[in-house]
Amino acid sequence: MHGDGAGYSPRKTAAALTYLHGFGNEHSSEAVPGALPEGRNSPQRAPLGLYAEQVSGTAFTQPRADNRRSWLYRVRPSAAHPALTRTDNGALASAPFTAEPDPNRMRWDPLPEPAQGTDFLAGLWTLGGNGDAATRTGMAVHLYHANAPMERVFGNADGELLIVPERGGLLVRTEFGLLAADPGEVLLVPRGVRMRVEPLDGTARGYVCENYGHPFRLPELGPIGANGLANARDFRAPVAAYEEDDDAAREGGVEVVTKYCGNLWRAVYDHSPLDVVAWHGNHVPYVYDLRRFNVIGSISYDHPDPSVFTVLTAPSDTPGLAGVDFVVFAPRWLVGEDTFRPPYFHRNVMSEYMGLIEGGYDAKTGGGFVPGGGSLHSMMSAHGPDRATYERASTVELAPSKVEDGLAFMFETRWPVVTTGRAVTAGHLQRDYDGVWRGLERHFTGG
Template sequence: MRYQTGFLNHFASEAVTGALPEGRNSPQKPAFGLYAEQFSTSAFTTPRVENRRSWLYRMRPTTEHGRFEPYSGNPRLAAPDGSHTTPNRLRWDPLPLADGGVDFVDGLVTFGGNGSPSEGGIGIHLYVASETMDARAFQNSDGEMLIVPQQGTLRVVTELGRMDVPPGHIALVPRGMRFRVELVDGPARGYVCENFGAPFRLPDLGPIGANGLANPRDFEAPVAWFENRDEEFEIIQKFSGSLWRTTINRSPFDVVAWHGNSAPCRYDLARFNTIGTVSFDHPDPSIFTVLTSPSDTPGTANCDFVIFPPRWMVGEDTFRPPWFHRNVMSEFMGLVTGAYDAKEGGGFAPGGASLHNQFNGHGPDVESTRKATEAQLAPTKITDTLAFMFESRSVIHTTEFAMRGGLLQSDYDDCWRGFPKARLP
């Protein structure tokens, strides 16, 4: 499977030689009788540096379909109404792997979120899947989707091409783009951040300079690939918080060629260039930001995607795990593999999650604190771990399933009990 590299680059790709027009976006007669269709994920008048759009040359336009009707096949994909939101620190066991025929769409489960598709914010979902999507596609008109696999490789088939996304990688699917998810090596589980705000982009590097963190060259967009199937396909659309369905008489993945900069992409998190201290006091966790969705308040994100990968710890006279803190940002954490260095006492398992809403104190547990304060400091490499965080400027409201679905740990607060009192002179 081939890819094109570079985040937000303008790409041009054709699965059939001669399908792309030369010099005109929408010629009177596209080659081979194809139809020119523009896919825009920003307003037409957005400044050029922020404008995102692609031209698609497809076998038939997307306009040919019947009425959308409400879809009730996945009641667990639902926005929180705020009635289950608490200031308590929360942690969940992993979702059990799916039994029977559950695909990616029906295996999505909403745990929380904030805002709305019209005003910005995020939705946070976990997924389990045991079945490949075949004659079916999903279109999220509410937000772009950041997919973080934890178990099982996903093949994300989009209108612009295909991407294999194993654990340790992420996939980013633009808002409004149709895609299906195939399972490559058995049952799958993972996390999804649904971004209602400004599209994800690379954070500014500032004093770091030209290099470091995620490099644009390491993001991979697919090359053109199309499917010529004349049979009934089901289209599931998420629109204004609800699911809808219709059918069409062909595959929606019939784009023979495309060019533009609104495209899906994948990224190998192992390519993230972690920046840290070489003297004392480790930097804020924002130094681990892979992608950011900015808000209307400079420096305050609608959503940051932050990772905690394998890395060297070398700070002298430094408390090396994340410190105790209360934060204006709300933090939803997940774990792809290994153990998180602030929760070595157990309870935070791969596939699980935690939520620390704004201004509620959190930090390392008792055992992790004891080990960190008593450690003989030397250069140490943290290995076999990959944790991440969806961080948002607003309170993350939880759903009924998150609070009453049987995965919430009732004893999470216990990990902070038993800290010895400071001994003053």
């Protein structure tokens, strides 16, 4: 149950959590012994007077390897709710994004502090995206800033949410149970799964990738072999925990907000929808510690392509061309000989939104790229190390060195990221980002 009584501490709750392990596994969990039926999914009468309900994250007929679904055994079925009505979207937006795509490179400082009493949902701020939430293609980039727990419940019919905390941890109560994540960890909440989010430290800030397309999966390893990058065993799923009749329900209902085709809709339930007593399946939320990422890199020469840092990928209808990749630049050794070791100058058919969780980023040592901020380099926009980084990295005496004072990530997508109107007029948009490459001088000696 949602704890807000005397002596309640979200940190103590988070510290006491236990998890199931393994990405894509067929998990099962019950909060009350005997709540899971044996040998079937939907018996004539489910155990303990519960209701059996399937939630499908993919179509019934998708291949077994792609299929995501879970069976939930709950106090009341999800169908038992009143009509939904439109409510204010706040600073949240979804595809299709109708602005003209902008090829300029952009960079932002962190979001300004919100008003007191801002919960996770109210604190979502859309930077941009692509595709169409209604046709389940593309993605969106959001930021969040929260300083109050959610008393309402939120579910997203449009896509799954990859939440990347940057400042302050989160306690997330879902239909499947509780998860907690601190900066350096990420939360993956599947399409349609309802949740309530609570800052662990009074205030929280971070990033969100909303994936409208195929659910995230672990990338293929190809010549890397059977192991490396993000290991399936390091993803943690919750154990069953449920709310039944909390104080809010008795005092006038529980507000439930649903995101549907880009807009927010609400209804007031006479019970908490987080009332799942038992469940089994593979359409489940996860938490993952980015520091467990097993970095694969060059041990001879040249900087590897950033695709080698992929944690999760959401494939599109073109093999090898992702709707969105989630990439992390985790601590790693650099040993390449006669090699420019930071990320190289390049233009890319993919579009890249980059954020910083802690420390600095080894391609932007000249300042301006800070934790909580972000940069956008849309397709074929030339980018790379800033002038200060180039001058240092092209002249330094090479010896083995370790990148360990920063944790950066990237949402990379096959389509241009179209920014929202507020993203290009925001006061925290840096107005002279192009200046980081100013002063890169001519060194040509051939003529």
